[in-house]
Amino acid sequence: MPKLGVNIDHVATVRQARRTFEPDPVWAAALAQLGGADGITVHLREDRRHIQDRDVKILLETVTVKLNLECSCADEIISLACNWKPQQVCLVPERRAEITTEGGLDVVNNSQSVGTVIKRLHDCGIEVSLFVDANEGQVTMAAELGADAVELHTGKYAMAQDKQGLLELELLQTAARQVLASGMQLHAGHGLTYDNVLPVASIPGMQELNIGHSIVSRSIMVGFTEAVREMKRLITLDR
Numbered sequence: 001m002p003k004l005g006v007n008i009d010h011v012a013t014v015r016q017a018r019r020t021f022e023p024d025p026v027w028a029a030a031l032a033q034l035g036g037a038d039g040i041t042v043h044l045r046e047d048r049r050h051i052q053d054r055d056v057k058i059l060l061e062t063v064t065v066k067l068n069l070e071c072s073c074a075d076e077i078i079s080l081a082c083n084w085k086p087q088q089v090c091l092v093p094e095r096r097a098e099i100t101t102e103g104g105l106d107v108v109n110n111s112q113s114v115g116t117v118i119k120r121l122h123d124c125g126i127e128v129s130l131f132v133d134a135n136e137g138q139v140t141m142a143a144e145l146g147a148d149a150v151e152l153h154t155g156k157y158a159m160a161q162d163k164q165g166l167l168e169l170e171l172l173q174t175a176a177r178q179v180l181a182s183g184m185q186l187h188a189g190h191g192l193t194y195d196n197v198l199p200v201a202s203i204p205g206m207q208e209l210n211i212g213h214s215i216v217s218r219s220i221m222v223g224f225t226e227a228v229r230e231m232k233r234l235i236t237l238d239r
Contacts, residue, residue, distance in 0.1 A: 003038035007212025012050035035228025043070035104133035134175035149185035158191025
């Protein structure tokens with residue numbers, strides 16, 4: 001059964017909409033843990049559109065589960081990660097114009113730079129996950145570069161309908177087998193909701209799911225702890 005990493009970025013998105021002090025993502029992290037979260041995920045973007053440096057520093061001091069820091073390969077951000085030393089860094093692509101992350105990191109065409117960042121993080125004692133598409137070449141390169149884990153991008157699956165959704169799920173299943181055969185940890189995330197998460201959670205060997213927007217959305221109606229608790233029950237097949 002996979003563990004649940006709760007992404008609290010969009011709690012910070014609401015705060016930053018008014019450039020004020022609430023809602024505080026640090027509070028959300030505490031409530032997520034009460035709801036059974038196995039990890040807390042935050043994406044420190046170069047433009048600081050939601051999560052701020054202050055958030056990461058406080059979370060590192062207060063979170064009692066794994067803190068997963070998503071970030072680009074930008075030198076400034078990697079330097080902060082090396083200084084802060086979260087348990088895990090997940091390297092993701094980043095474009096200023098995008099609303100949210102669009103697709104996986106192209107480790108095939110950026111193998112040298114990604115490999116340099118992986119070594120730098122490993123030298124600091126930080127586990128490294130690579131956020132990639134369900135593509136054989138990308139998974140192969142992730143293994144060659146020494147990634148500890150691969151987080152499969154589930155965005156295409158989440159947006160697909162009917163037969164296309166089944167095809168995207170098959171691609172995820174195939175990539176998952178490759179990840180595990182390569183000796184890496186198997187993670188997945190992006191666009192997963194209460195309605196579509198179960199098939200991904202049921203992929204054999206799935207170890208971690210990182211879910212944010214859907215949980216934050218539901219929390220407006222039922223509260224943060226209960227929203228996390230409901231998702232936790234779903235992915236652990238405790239229904």
